[in-house]
Amino acid sequence: MRILIAKSYEDMSAKAARIVAGQLYLKPDSVLGLATGSTPLGMYHELIRVHKEVGLDFAEAITFNLDEYLGLPPSNSQSYHYYMNHNFFKHINIRPGNIFIPAGMPGDVEAECCFYDRQIKEKGGINLQVLGIGVNGHIGFNEPDIKFEATTHKVKLDDETINANARFFKTIEEVPRFAISMGIKTIMHAKRVLLLASGESKGVVIYKALYEGITPTIPASILQLHQDVTVLVDEAAGSLLRRMQDE
Ligand code: PGA
Numbered sequence: 001m002r003i004l005i006a007k008s009y010e011d012m013s014a015k016a017a018r019i020v021a022g023q024l025y026l027k028p029d030s031v032l033g034l035a036t037g038s039t040p041l042g043m044y045h046e047l048i049r050v051h052k053e054v055g056l057d058f059a060e061a062i063t064f065n066l067d068e069y070l071g072l073p074p075s076n077s078q079s080y081h082y083y084m085n086h087n088f089f090k091h092i093n094i095r096p097g098n099i100f101i102p103a104g105m106p107g108d109v110e111a112e113c114c115f116y117d118r119q120i121k122e123k124g125g126i127n128l129q130v131l132g133i134g135v136n137g138h139i140g141f142n143e144p145d146i147k148f149e150a151t152t153h154k155v156k157l158d159d160e161t162i163n164a165n166a167r168f169f170k171t172i173e174e175v176p177r178f179a180i181s182m183g184i185k186t187i188m189h190a191k192r193v194l195l196l197a198s199g200e201s202k203g204v205v206i207y208k209a210l211y212e213g214i215t216p217t218i219p220a221s222i223l224q225l226h227q228d229v230t231v232l233v234d235e236a237a238g239s240l241l242r243r244m245q246d247e
Contacts, residue, residue: 001224003210003231003245005238009198012234013042016130019194019230020047021056023128029060031120033129033187034088035140036065036080039196040130044088051092058094062123064116065101066131066140067181070154072104078168079104102152102180113152113180120186129190133197136160137205137218141181144217150183184222193229195220197237206233207240 006012020043023030034040050056065080074081081101089099100119106112120126131139136158138144143158157165157177166172187193197206209220210231223229233241 001210001226001229001231003238003241004233005242005245006232006234009042009234009236012196012198012232013040013046016040016043016194016196016232017046017050019232020128020130021050023192024056024058024061027127028057029062030127031062031064031123031125033126033131033182033190034063034065034084035130035132035196036067036083037132039132039198041087043130043196048088048091056092058092060098061094062098063094063100064120064123064126064182066187067179068102068104069176070104070109070178070180071176074104076104078174104180106180109154109180113154116152116180116182117186120189126190128192128194129187131187131193131195131220131223133195133202133206133209133220134158134161135164135201135205137209137220139184139187139195139220139223141179142184142187142219144219146184146216146219148184148188148216148222151185152180152182155179155181184219188222188226190226191228193223193226195223195229195231197231197233199234200236200239202233202237203239206231206237207244210241211244 068080072079141155214221
C-alpha cells in the first residue's frame, strides 16, 4: 500500500487525475471504477481540463460507478447518474454505451445487481477503482457491518450516511434510505485501487482503516488486504497518517 499526503485538496485532485490519466495512457480501453461525492469533484475537474487542453482520450474507456440511490430517476439532480453526467461525462468524449451506473429505479433490484456484476466481468474486470471513504468508514455504500463477501447488492443506508448526505438535499427526509452498491468483493477484485480522502472529518476514519484491525465495522479496512492500493489524501485528512510516517 502506498500512502501519499498531498499539500492541499487541489494538489490531491491533480495527483489523482494524473494516476487516472496514466492508467488511460497505458491502456486506453481501461475499465475505470468511479466514485461520487464531494471528494472526487476536483479530480473530475482536472481530468476534464487534461482532456480539453492535452487531449486525454476517453473514446475507448469503460466506466462502472460504485453505487446509485434507489428511488431516484437519472433526471433527479441528486442521483448519481445526474452527478456523473453533469460533473464529468458530458465534458469528455466517453461513449454513452461504455458508461455503467446501477439503475436507480430498476424493475427487479436483484436482477439489476446480477446484471451489473456480469457486465463488469464481461468487460474484463476493473483496472483502476477510485474510492472515497465515508465518515463511518464505508466504501461505495458498503456500510459498517457489511459482509465482506458481498457482490453488487441492495443496501440500507446508515444513519450517519443519511446525515452526511443530507447536505445535498432540501430536507433530510428526501435522502433515499436504500441504494444499490458494488459489494466489497466486487471492489476487491479491481486490479488497482485509488482511495481518496479529503478534509479533517476523514482524518480519524482513514487512520483507523489503514492502521487498525481489519473489521466490518470499518469496511475500508479490508483494503489492507488488497495487493495494489494507493491512498491519496490531502493534508487535513492526513494529519494522523503523517504522524505514523514520521515515527
Ligand atoms: P464525500 O463522500 O466524498 O462526499 O465525503 C465520500 C463517501 O461517502 O464515500
